Amino acid sequence: MKPIRHLRFFARGAAVFPVLFGLAACGPQPTLQVPAEYQLGQKHFHRICANCHGPDAMGKTTKAPRLIDAEYLPGNFPDEEIRQTVIEGTGKMPSQRAKVTDGEIAEIIKYLRYSQKSAGIVEDPDEEEDEEDFAAVEDAVSPESP
Numbered sequence: 001m002k003p004i005r006h007l008r009f010f011a012r013g014a015a016v017f018p019v020l021f022g023l024a025a026c027g028p029q030p031t032l033q034v035p036a037e038y039q040l041g042q043k044h045f046h047r048i049c050a051n052c053h054g055p056d057a058m059g060k061t062t063k064a065p066r067l068i069d070a071e072y073l074p075g076n077f078p079d080e081e082i083r084q085t086v087i088e089g090t091g092k093m094p095s096q097r098a099k100v101t102d103g104e105i106a107e108i109i110k111y112l113r114y115s116q117k118s119a120g121i122v123e124d125p126d127e128e129e130d131e132e133d134f135a136a137v138e139d140a141v142s143p144e145s146p
């Protein structure tokens with residue numbers, strides 16, 4: 001039954017990988033060098049948003065939240081919501097309406113989405129799945145004797 005155990009091990013390894021990836025995403029580093037199609041958005045972001053959100057939207061040491069975060073992925077914070085935030089402001093963020101055109105906002109959003117993706121941010125993992133995966137790691141580390 002050896003080959004079958006190996007197969008199961010591989011199947012579990014595949015399940016563990018996204019969790020490790022998720023852990024690595026705790027300190028995501030977006031690339032400063034972005035492909036040509038995102039450079040316009042990056043430029044506008046630096047001009048308008050970076051003062052508060054940090055040069056790469058990493059926040060953390062700045063007064064505004066990091067946008068390269070699972071909280072702001074499309075599933076949790078859609079493009080339209082970003083657009084509205086920029087135009088209307090929210091809580092402690094003043095409206096940026098006077099500084100950006102709709103086209104520029106669209107470019108900024110494109111750039112932010114790219115940064116989120118390239119930083120390897122994933123949607124909040126399901127807690128139950130997490131537990132299963134950690135159980136699988138334990139099992140893989142100390143498999144029952146044959």
Ligand code: HEC
Nearest residue numbers: 048049052063064065082085086090091092093094096108
């Ligand atoms: C003057 C500082 C400042 C500038 C400039 C600024 N922001 Fe913000 N932003 C903030 C603060 C502060 C918050 C947190 C708001 C709060 O907690 O009420 C925030 C929050 C946000 C949020 C999250 C809103 C939420 O409801 O969670 C988004 C998205 C955002 N900003 C995008 C942008 C973008 C894109 C730009 C550039 C076009 C920008 N911001 C420019 C200060 C700023």
